[in-house]
Amino acid sequence: MKLSGKTWKFGADVDTDQIIPARYLNTIDPAALAAHVMEDADPTFAGKVGEGDIIVGGDNFGCGSSREHAPIAIKAAGVSCVVAPFFARIFYRNAFNMGLPIVECKSAADDANTGDVFEVDLAEGFVINKTQGKTYESAQVPPFMQNLLDAGGLIAYTRERISKQP
Amino acid sequence: MGMTITEKILAAHSGHETVVPGQIVDSDVDIALGNDITAPIAISRFAEAGADKVFDTKKVVLVPDHFAPNKDIASANQAKVMRNFAKNQKIENYFEVGRMGIEHALLPERNLTLPGDVIIGADSHTCTYGALGAFSTGVGSTDLAATMITGKIWFRVPESMKFIFRGVKKNRFISGKDLILYVIGKIGVSGALYRAMEFTGPMIDDASMDDRFALANMAVEAGAKNGIMKPDWKTEEFMNSQEISPGRDFTQYESDEDALYHSVYEFDGDDIDLQVAYPHLPSNTRPVSEATDVTIDQVVIGSCTNGRFHDLKVAEEILRGNKVAPGVRMIVIPATQKIYMRAMKEGLIETFIDAGAVVSTPTCGPCLGGHMGILAAGERCVATTNRNFIGRMGDPKSEVYLAGPAVAAASAITGVITDPTQVVTA
Numbered sequence: 001m002k003l004s005g006k007t008w009k010f011g012a013d014v015d016t017d018q019i020i021p022a023r024y025l026n027t028i029d030p031a032a033l034a035a036h037v038m039e040d041a042d043p044t045f046a047g048k049v050g051e052g053d054i055i056v057g058g059d060n061f062g063c064g065s066s067r068e069h070a071p072i073a074i075k076a077a078g079v080s081c082v083v084a085p086f087f088a089r090i091f092y093r094n095a096f097n098m099g100l101p102i103v104e105c106k107s108a109a110d111d112a113n114t115g116d117v118f119e120v121d122l123a124e125g126f127v128i129n130k131t132q133g134k135t136y137e138s139a140q141v142p143p144f145m146q147n148l149l150d151a152g153g154l155i156a157y158t159r160e161r162i163s164k165q166p
Numbered sequence: 167m168g169m170t171i172t173e174k175i176l177a178a179h180s181g182h183e184t185v186v187p188g189q190i191v192d193s194d195v196d197i198a199l200g201n202d203i204t205a206p207i208a209i210s211r212f213a214e215a216g217a218d219k220v221f222d223t224k225k226v227v228l229v230p231d232h233f234a235p236n237k238d239i240a241s242a243n244q245a246k247v248m249r250n251f252a253k254n255q256k257i258e259n260y261f262e263v264g265r266m267g268i269e270h271a272l273l274p275e276r277n278l279t280l281p282g283d284v285i286i287g288a289d290s291h292t293c294t295y296g297a298l299g300a301f302s303t304g305v306g307s308t309d310l311a312a313t314m315i316t317g318k319i320w321f322r323v324p325e326s327m328k329f330i331f332r333g334v335k336k337n338r339f340i341s342g343k344d345l346i347l348y349v350i351g352k353i354g355v356s357g358a359l360y361r362a363m364e365f366t367g368p369m370i371d372d373a374s375m376d377d378r379f380a381l382a383n384m385a386v387e388a389g390a391k392n393g394i395m396k397p398d399w400k401t402e403e404f405m406n407s408q409e410i411s412p413g414r415d416f417t418q419y420e421s422d423e424d425a426l427y428h429s430v431y432e433f434d435g436d437d438i439d440l441q442v443a444y445p446h447l448p449s450n451t452r453p454v455s456e457a458t459d460v461t462i463d464q465v466v467i468g469s470c471t472n473g474r475f476h477d478l479k480v481a482e483e484i485l486r487g488n489k490v491a492p493g494v495r496m497i498v499i500p501a502t503q504k505i506y507m508r509a510m511k512e513g514l515i516e517t518f519i520d521a522g523a524v525v526s527t528p529t530c531g532p533c534l535g536g537h538m539g540i541l542a543a544g545e546r547c548v549a550t551t552n553r554n555f556i557g558r559m560g561d562p563k564s565e566v567y568l569a570g571p572a573v574a575a576a577s578a579i580t581g582v583i584t585d586p587t588q589v590v591t592a
């Protein structure tokens with residue numbers, strides 16, 4: 001799968017409280033969550049992010065709480081993918097489970113400026129910064145997680161598991 | 167080659183003789199936990215997967231603690247989704263308001279979390295139960311849904327890091343919270359990313375169970391998958407002292423001498439002072455002696471890190487005969503009903519109220535900026551909680567300083583961040 005979009009750059013250690021502050025966790029409605037996405041990192045973000053845009057994070061993106069509302073808000077805001085040097089553990093797992101593409105690529109994330117256009121090739125494992133004319137290799141997705149993605153996420157995978165039960 | 171305690175537990179739950187870091191295992195789960203914020207999403211996913219019943223009505227645990235007692239209409243509706251699910255699925259361990267507590271303090275009290283268990287929870291501080299010698303880790307709601315259905319979850323076996331605490335603590339106010347803040351200050355918020363943090367050494371042997379829970383609780387703040395320590399006589403004594411005995415068999419594991427570690431850190435009690443983590447990361451630590459001239463508006467003593475009985479007891483001793491400084495709001499939140507009751511019987515609540523503090527029913531409340539003590543722009547709080555991220559306790563322009571209960575109580579009296587040894591004799 002290839003994705004292409006305009007980037008929005010953030011710093012290191014963007015935690016899930018910044019991605020979706022707890023004051024909005026009294027709902028699980030994706031659109032309501034998307035209205036406040038990244039609010040405590042950039043209060044104007046929800047108003048400017050467009051369909052297909054790409055979030056570029058710093059080290060340890062998504063640290064903190066286990067709230068799945070964070071990847072849900074990002075996905076519902078139209079963001080096609082998140083690129084960062086590395087992700088916090090639970091965020092990484094959550095993103096795969098619910099089908100939000102995330103890519104570990106340190107140099108692409110370090111070099112990027114807000115507004116650069118990225119092309120991300122998930123299957124082949126590279127990121128192109130079209131604005132700067134640079135190509136980067138991204139980290140391989142572990143085979144088990146690739147299977148999970150191919151199955152359509154953890155719920156689809158579990159549905160298969162149930163149907164195989166006697 | 168030997169195995170670590172973490173590897174042994176994962177091997178035993180996935181039908182392997184041995185496992186090695188990096189290996190993907192399909193593990194049995196002993197307890198799967200959700201709360202009023204994370205369970206509603208898991209419940210929708212459960213339905214999406216076409217499931218109609220949970221794998222075991224005893225092993226799924228649901229606790230309304232974050233926005234409960236319900237803080238507003240939307241929260242009430244979410245709590246209702248979970249309550250109805252618990253009722254329809256005949257979940258035995260659903261704890262209603264009035265019988266609940268903050269999940270990570272409540273489950274050990276009910277002997278639901280046992281040594282040698284694999285425990286997952288849709289809450290990042292599920293790592294707390296590592297204090298009992300269990301492998302326990304936080305996951306998201308979709309993982310919780312899949313586990314509620316199948317009783318299984320996949321893990322990548324983590325590498326382990328060993329943290330040895332030698333010597334003895336410098337003064338009696340040094341707590342498990344200070345040890346873990348000290349470690350996070352050394353290795354950073356991603357210093358243990360994807361790994362197991364194993365805590366050992368004489369200072370851990372000496373530590374109370376309440377201190378051990380606080381220590382394991384914050385492993386996630388260093389990015390770890392789990393925090394763990396070997397069970398001992400204190401673990402057994404803790405389990406035996408609960409009203410309810412364990413309903414399952416359990417196994418006490420410990421690491422082999424020749425187990426392999428990613429890295430080994432050794433610390434000495436002489437070097438570990440009372441700690442304060444400045445905004446906006448738990449790794450922004452410094453000794454309390456270097457935290458000068460920080461005036462505060464609020465003090466919170468509570469949470470799954472430091473809302474246990476001994477945490478309240480330390481704070482009470484410092485507050486006894488003193489008053490909360492004018493201009494400071496002090497909020498004390500016993501983590502469970504049982505802790506609340508004991509604090510009342512032993513006179514702690516009276517001391518708090520005499521000093522000018524409020525005492526709340528168990529709830530996560532202010533810890534995550536939910537309710538019961540939200541900060542306004544520009545306000546500062548010393549909290550015994552575990553996160554001081556931007557906006558964590560309220561306005562994005564407010565500030566949270568993390569500390570143990572002794573520093574928090576001393577600071578409430580003076581209105582500035584204070585070393586408790588300045589207020590009472592150590």
Ligand code: SF4
Pocket residue numbers: 232268269270289291469470471529530533534551552
């Ligand atoms: S007390 Fe705070 S950290 Fe602990 S479970 Fe509740 S919100 Fe999370």
